[in-house]
Amino acid sequence: MHLYHLSLQQPTSIVCAVQGCFSGISKQQEICVARGSVLQLLVCDSRSGKVTVRCSQDCFGILRSLLAFKLTGGTKDYIVVGSDSGRFIVLEYNPTKNSFDRVHQETYGKTGCRRIVPGEYLAADPKGRAVLVGAVERQKLVYIMNRDAQANLTISSPLEAHRSYSICYAVIGLDVGFENPTFACLEVEYEDADQDPTGETAKNVQQSLTFYELDLGLNHVVRKYSEPLQERGNHLIPVPGGSDGPSGVIVCCENVIVYKNLGDQPDIRVMIPRRQNDLEHENRPLMVIASASHKTKSIYFFLIQIENGDLFKVTLDTEGDIVTDMHLKYFDTVSPANSMCILKTGFLFVAAEFGNHQLYQIARLGSDDAEADFSSRSSKPGLYNCRDLYNLVLVDTVDSLDPLTQTVIADLAGEDAPQIYALCGQGGRSTLRVLRNGLEVSEMAISELPGNPQNVWTVRRTVDDTYHSYIVVSFANATLVLAIQESIEEVPDSGFLGTAPTIGCGLIGDDSLLQVYPGGLRHIKSDRRINEWKAPSRRHIVNCAINRRQVIIALSGGEIVYFELDMTNQLREFSERRELPADVLCMSVSDIPEGELRSRFLTVGLSDRTVRVISLDPADCLSPLSMQAVVQLQ
Structure with missing residues (x-):
């Protein structure tokens, strides 16, 4: 007997997303996303701009990472899944059965999300010759991908690239053409810090950029090169190589991005510009949280996103195989993302960290606007002004309730089935949503909130009212009362004390309201008289x-x-x-x-x-x- 645990409502947040040609149809790109334990294949219609779910499959585990790779000369992308299963799993989308078929499954570790069991990081050689699966600490395994006589995918036994006393922050596969596959890792070695009980060594430990090379002739992995970094990095972006570009890697650090490569290539550094008059985060370090790359036969560029959602376009100037300059230019502002994908059809998919996911049409490439161009020739960070969308056009959204911060269950619509009223999102992108059982999630009304709410209630004015009349939103030091009408508007004369947070409220008696706040009770009668208890x-x-x-x-x-x-x-x-x-x-x-x-x-x-x-x-x-x-x- 097998017992399955299936949720009635699938997760709406997207942990990670990758693009590729998974169905094998030429010039068609799909997006594969991981939603908790569910793996989905999304298709973007190039004519209507709508996102549809072609395939959805429960994996009965925690999906931690995804990777798409294609064998040299192949027409179809495979999917590598990093999960809590302790297994290296390769999937292939089967259009006939409309499902993900398991091509290979190799066990390498224990189950669970453990720091020394690989599965947190995945990286592939751009030519599809090898895949690295890494753990947060110490362990890295490399699998060589190949074909058999029937052109079916085969994998080798795992080759170890372990490094004791090291913590990994990011891993990518470098584009080195048809030379030996090379992987770049952001690592910190803590052996000395682990033996220092005072903690002083831990404060001064340096992060390093390390290159691992897979020697296909000797069939083993070597630690080829390691270089300490001046700033702490958190994100790596591979640069096209071979005949398409200079190769190398862009290291995204605090307040700066650095281009690095082996050989005679000098480091190219560009300071990340700041928003003009951003007094709230004036001294906060700027960090890159997501990136996307786009490459055609003639051009390539990168989009990077910092924590406030601003996108920057990154381009490189080259002379032969040497990069001479790197340019950074403000592109647009979207929701902070867990992953971003640029499709060959001209769409940008943003898997948002909070709130709805968006699909944008790239209308312009950011070369004809009046934005300032920041390059490595400047030693100080530049300033820019945030603006409305200019280069991107929003064409579709995918609903997401993540994060759901507060809910109230009530039958406000009189449907004999309670609805769920939920506060979703974070900060200025927070929304109030109404959920109904058996129906699709629909937004009944949206009201912008001045801050992060802590609690929300709905109350009637009188006991005979069919519907609730007020929404009471409590903040850390204030209370906001909204009237539920054709539009949701603030009520200035509700009788509630607006300068203090609300602990509880409700209808008391037949036609009176009660507010409980830290300093006392407020009994608001129907004739607007107020009795207070301190x-x-x-x-x-x-x-x-x-x-x-x-x-x-x-x-x-x-x-x-x-x-x-x-x-x-x-x-x-x-x-x-x-x-x-x-x-x-x-x-x-x-x-x-x-x-x-x-x-x-x-x-x-x-x-x-x-x-x-x-x-x-x-x-x-x-x-x-x-x-x-x-x-x-x-």
């Missing part, structure tokens, strides 16, 4: 539980205060309070049962890992009824 001096509210007639708050220090709505629609405080032995982390009270005046039980979770049930019955109000200790599993 927290004691040097105490503040840390948690609350609310239903239509009862309010329970927890003060700092573990004290519980109970309020109940009387017949005159006034909140009355219970005369006694309850001191608990630890701080309150969470609390909950159920809705009032039909025919009752109040809910009889309160559940409280404390920092001493206990859950307590407290009575709300007038006869023994706030008396403890039960306690359950929760054991933390190691």
Whole structure:
């Protein structure tokens, strides 16, 4: 018997993406993406500009990396998958069955995402002769790719390229034409730092760029060359070689990108420009998070992206095989990406780190705009102004809920099936979305938020309202109330205290609203009168539980205060309070049962890992009824 664990809703985030000709159709490129445990093949229609899913297959594991490679003279790309299986897996897309077929599977390590088990990094020789699979620490394995008599793909036994006491940051395959396959790695050796208990050696350890060469004649891997770097790098970009370019590698470091190559080639350094008047991140190091390369018979260029989403076009000036200058030019601004792919059909696919993924049409190559050109001749970082899209045109988006920061489940639409109201995204690209069971995800309304929200609630104005009227969004030091109408707009006279965060809110009574904030309670009546209860001096509210007639708050220090709505629609405080032995982390009270005046039980979770049930019955109000200790599993 085999038990499969399948999610009803597939992951929407994209961990990594690669482009290639996976179906074997000439001049057609597809995109293969990894979504958690799901491997998908996306197709971009060159006429309509729409992205469709051609194949989706669950791999029952954690997909960590993807790599596309093509054998010399081949017409079809294969897919190498790095996962937590401890296996080297080569897949081939089968158009007839519309599935990914396993071509090879070789076990080399233990299962799980371990730092010394390869699978985190994948790199291939551009001619498809070898593939390197690397771990975060120490281990690297190289497989030689070849064909048998029937032209089927074959692989060799793994060749070790291990390096003790070394941590790897990035690996790529250099384009060296038909010379021995060479791989470039960003490494840090920590042997001396590991033996220094003071930690001083670790502060001064240098990162190095190391080249590993696969000797096809002797069938082994050698550490050919290693060079220390002045700055810490995090990303490598291979430069076309052979008859297409000068070969070498672009090392993306903090605030600078450096072109390096073996031989007589001097280093070419370009400072990454900064946004003009960017006071918020004035002293923050600039780091490249993603890149994409485009090569034709006549030109090649690179797009790099820094953390704020800005894209730069990188080009090289050459004299023979020697690079004389490197140019950096602001291109456009898109969402920060986990991966970017430039298709031969003129599209740029951005697998966004947060929010929806985008497909752009490259309308211009950035050579005819008025942007400044930054080169290696300048010793100081330049400045540029961020602008709207100019070189790119957005043609399609792929929905993504990642990251989902807050949800509320309610039947606001009156469909007899609750909807999920979710806050998604990060920063200025955050969105409020409405999810329905059995239907596609659709955006009902979008409202730009001034910051990162911490909580969100929806409330009715009166008990007879069919739909919720307000969305209450709480920030770290403020509260924003939005009205749900044809458009979502801020309500300036809601009665809520806007200068403090909201801990809880809801409808109390028939037509009153209640706001709980750290300094007290705010009872907002339908005629706009407001009654306030202030927290004691040097105490503040840390948690609350609310239903239509009862309010329970927890003060700092573990004290519980109970309020109940009387017949005159006034909140009355219970005369006694309850001191608990630890701080309150969470609390909950159920809705009032039909025919009752109040809910009889309160559940409280404390920092001493206990859950307590407290009575709300007038006869023994706030008396403890039960306690359950929760054991933390190691």
